[in-house]
Amino acid sequence: MPRIRYAVAMSLDGYIAGPNGEFDWIISDPDYDFSAQFAQFDTFLMGRRTFEITQTPGSPPFPRGSKRFVFSRTLRDEFPGVAVMREASHTTIAEIRAMATRDIWLFGGGELFRSLLDQGFVDTVEVKVMPLLLGAGLQFLPQPAHRARLKLSTHHVSPSGIAHLNYSVLPKDARLSKGLGT
């Protein structure tokens, strides 16, 4: 079954974008094969703000034939190749999974991640830790969120100083989810 993978670049202090959505701090890694990464996916999930960033000039194009789902209660316009979803429910996620033939990239941002993580939909968390501290910005996982246990699956370092940490999300454990948000 296609997996839902949150693959994201993060500062060491846990931000995925600057305070105004800036991405200029993300190092482009010359050794990193971006097209090979994209080829693992045919479906992309994103929140409205992330979608708007992908619509700005100069943003890399999504692979031909890929499907994009934008989760937003406010977005009214229509965009070719983009389905706007009003909510991330079990039904909608099951439908998206059934349509996908490759993995599903949870493209961001943090709020969509929080919502999908909380409902147990996220299979992996794949973080590229950039070698810097941002001090402020949009959080990798906005607070307050529920607790989730992870399992480290692989890690490696690229010569540019990016630490790639890949985790699988462990199923929820009743014992652990007690006393959340305290």
Next chain:
Amino acid sequence: MMANTDSRVTIHMAASLDGFIARRDGRVDWLETSDEFANGDTLDPGFVEAFLKTIDCYVMGSRTYETALSFEAKGLGWSYGDKPTFVLTSRDLPRTRDSVKFYSGDLVQLVNGHLRPTFRSIWFVGGGVVCGECLRLGLADEVRYSILPILIGDGMAFFEKLDRDMPLHLVEVKAYRSGMVELCYQVRGHPGEPRNAA
């Protein structure tokens, strides 16, 4: 007094992947995770002991000190051996051993005027405010960040009040059996201290 040119200030903290060093109430119960990463290193007690010997003194905030005292009260021991431990506080806190010293003055003066001339390896061990201040003032040479395989969703941030970007240079990555990943960075080009070009 001449500064000890070999001295190095290290910030060391363990945090969740989402960047929290403790829950809101200061609890760190999630530090003991039970993941199993088969390819990881094990922390051999002999290695840990030898490594801890290379640390010459510790600096911490008052809440970190209180957490350390509570661990000791629970029979978990005192993590800092007999190494001089400087607690930054203006409060009146219990002093349980001679190696603990309280300090309420200027942090730059403490580090550059007192610690660097005396100690070679100086470790800041928390919390977020103290370590953020240490970085912001350009006092830190190295950040050692241990990431635990958990998302805790809310809590006290790793670095607080950091008012600008700070570039780092990745020096070392190590993954342990527990699923913990330790990242070691050099702080690049911070102002204040003259140092050799890397």
